[in-house]
Amino acid sequence: MNIKVCVGSSCHLKGSYDVIQTLKDILKKYDVEDLVELQASFCLGHCAQGVNVKTDDIPESTRAKASVTTEDGALLLHNVTKDNAEELFAKEIYPLIEF
Ligand code: FES
Structure with missing residues (x-):
């Protein structure tokens, strides 16, 4: 799975x-x-909601757990900062990882 951070x-x-x-x-x-x-x-x-972080290859098996998906089925998180990154990761991204 990937995590893409907008630069x-x-x-x-x-x-x-x-x-x-x-x-x-x-x-x-x-x-x-x-x-x-x-x-x-x-x-x-x-851009107005940056920093934006996207995960666009969510595994089939965990896709249903994604909370904020775009039209193409990606998870897109807005307003990510170094201070809220861990909380967002734990809540939104970690459950999507296929072990
Ligand atoms: S600069 Fe446009 S979304 Fe990040």
């Missing part, structure tokens, strides 16, 4: 770099580094 100019200014660093630590902490690939993404089209 477009607007999200960059709102702290994408910090979000990426924080998510890196979180993946380590939850011991899922081998299951989740952290990626930087171009603008995700929701």
Whole structure:
């Protein structure tokens, strides 16, 4: 599964770099580094609500647990910061990981 953090100019200014660093630590902490690939993404089209984080390859088996899906079935999280990243990860992303 992937986690894409927007590094477009607007999200960059709102702290994408910090979000990426924080998510890196979180993946380590939850011991899922081998299951989740952290990626930087171009603008995700929701600049006013940045930092935006998207997961667009949710496994079939866990897809029903995704709370905020887009038309194409991706999980899209808005207003992610280094301070709320762990809470959002634990609540929204972790349950989607296929073990
Ligand atoms: S810059 Fe991140 S959504 Fe546009």
